[in-house]
Amino acid sequence: MQLSAAFWESYYPVNLDIKAIGEVDLWFQLMANFMALPAKTKALENAISALSCLYLGAANGDKQLMGNGMQLYNNAIRHVSSQLAKGSVSEDAIYTGVIFKAIDTFNCPSGASPIIAHMEGHNTLLRHSDAMGKNNLFKPVYKLLKQNLMYAPLILFKSSGSDFDYLKKHNDDPPFDELFEVYVGITSLVASARSIDAGSPNTAACTRLLRQCLGQRKKALEWYYRHLHSIGGPPIQCPINKLNPKNHTLPPSEDVFTYLYDFHTFRNAEMHVFFWKAMAILQTMIYQSRIRVLRHTKRFGSEIYPEIYNELRMAGAYADNICRAIPYWFQDKMGSYGVLKIMTVLIILFKIYTHLRHFKLFLWVQHVCKEVANDGIDLATCLSHVWWKYWIACKDPTVNFEISLVFNMNFADGISKFSGDDATPVTEKGDSAELEVEAKSEVSETGESSGELIFVLENPIG
Secondary structure, three states: HHHHHHHHHHHHHOOOOOHHHHOHHHHHHHHHHHHOOOOOOHHHHHHHHHHHHHHHHHOOOOHHHHHHHHHHHHHHHHHHHHHHOOOOOOHHHHHHHHHEEEEEEEEOOOOHHHHHHHHHHHHHHOOOOHHHHHOOOHHHHHHHHHHHHHOOOOOOOOHHHHHHHHHOOOOOHHHHHHHHHHHHHHHHHHHHHHHHHHOOOOHHHHHHHHHHHHHHHHHHHHHHHHHHHHHHEEEEEEEEOOOOOOOOOOOOOOOOOOOHHEEEEEHHHHHHHHHOOOOOHHHHHHHHHHHHHHHOOOOOOOOOOOHHOHHHHHHHHHHHHHHHHHHOOOHHHHHHHHHHHHOOOOHHHHHHHHHHHOHHHHHHHHHHHHHHHOOOOOOHHHHHHHHHHHHOOOOOHHHHHHHHHOOOHHHHHHHHHOOHOOOOOOOOOOHHHHHHHHHHOOOOOOOOOOHHHHHHOOOOOO
16 A cells, blocks of 8 residues: 555645545546555465555665566466466456556566557456446546547557447547547548558559548547537647756757647647647558559659658657657656656657658657666667667668658667667767768758648647
8 A cells, every 4th residue: 555655645736625636537437446456366466565665666776676676577467377277357456457567667677568569468357358347437447548549540450440340339528538549530530551461452452542641630620620619729839948847858859849839638638649640640641551552553753762752751749749748757847647648649750750760850759768767667768779769770761761651650669679789879969970960951040841842831739
């Protein structure tokens, strides 16, 4: 109980409205309910204790506490595995699965594979246990899974949109639920794109995918215009130095952004980040599918630089907006709650800035990643090293172009192969003098994405 109390105090935002936190953070509701259950199974008890031990151990560099947490975590996995082997799925097994996903964020020395496996397994259990939906505690469980799927549409490589159709039945928040359906559509598009990569792509398949991506982008934009008022209105442009936390060192922002974003509420911030992330992914897919259509129709030019294409530059502009929101989540009052919100957008930011060759922005995100890792989140360290390798590999324009067109890039596989022995260090100034020269030659004087002006034409808050 003492460890759990310490976890709560460190994790959740301080001196802020509990009701406001509960509206956007399902963890708050679920953990309170899990702790209050009168007769918890051994698996659930071990999982709750393991989460506190691993989080506090990582945050404070306490290896003994982390060792205790790993022992509890392994015990919980054995209990759940034994239960599943017998063909029975209790409600506590579902609750334990929720905690497993959180544990894998804090402690993933082998990469992202465990968290993906737990997310996919949890989705399977819920999909085949719909009768349990009558339990009131399952309402936030379903919504939390929706949030998780919106965080990770690019890495659930074994899933398709139809795997999540059952979640559409659990609706009570129109703006959130409609945006979730946009993400289900994105997951279906990703699955279709991967089938194109796996087979023999043809003009018809690529054209169909492009048309579907454009349709999904239109759906996302319509969602934003329709619900802007209900989600709290547009974000607030604020000076660079307004959001300056003491507990984290923000990367210098003056060289890359002219302003940052503040928000009226947690929900206002979260819904905007979800929207921008969806648009960044869709713009990237529109770029990929459009280039493939041009290739098949023999209208492809001689240039091989991804950054010259407007579709990808627009993705960069949406990524810029996500970055402008990061200092809001880094505020001291946000606790680890805000840091984990940042964790969920790093992959798409790294991918877009790598292919656009925006080195200052790439370094900015690397600095953010280092601050997240300093809070004891293993996954940030893994991501940092993996994307340094991608950056260096993509220095060759031909390699960069070909990788930028790959739909089925398995991020989890790349992360799981990370090894500290051959890792590239995370530094503020880059990896070498050569990279510093590259930064000066590749980034415009303002330092912001070259897609900014294009973005204004399409984004209602550009």
